[in-house]
Amino acid sequence: MRKSIEYLQESNDGIKLFLIVIPDSEVNEIAGIDPWRKAVKIRVNAPATENRANMCLVNFLSNILSISKECIEIVSGLKAREKTVIIRNINKKDIMDVIEHAANKKA
Template sequence: MQKTLLKIKVTPRSSKNEVKELSDGVLRIRLTSPPTEGKANEHLVKFLAEIFNIKKSDIRIVSGFKSREKLVEISAKSIQIPTIKKV
């Protein structure tokens, strides 16, 4: 099983869910959910599972539970990397 670590910066309460950019090794993601009671973290896991086409159980937030900057581990046999446009 392959393990991949991603540095992610989340912007909660955005107008839509989207991968904004990959810059300096950090994946910037906008989410519509608020950063309260772990809702943004749950939404992040669900969103990552959708874009990488993997199960939510294959995604684990390693650090940054109460921060916008997170380290996320993906454990899956294979993941599909979506094309990210640099703005």
């Protein structure tokens, strides 16, 4: 799928991952990559109230990337669908492989 890896960016703090989060979905899943917004679309089954969708997002990313929740931090977009997440203790290629594998299953 290697159309664009602009949804990932290396920084001093870790790897930045740009997301579009869709709350109130039936399942937690990577729904694809939006090439125009340069972001990964993720569906979460929690509502966008009382920080539930954000907590669900962090749990989901932790599970699919096999890293601790403490390694994931939402750095922008806490109250928006478009979010930027910093991920630590994992390399860019490993994140990209997981995302693209999941996105290819949806294609």
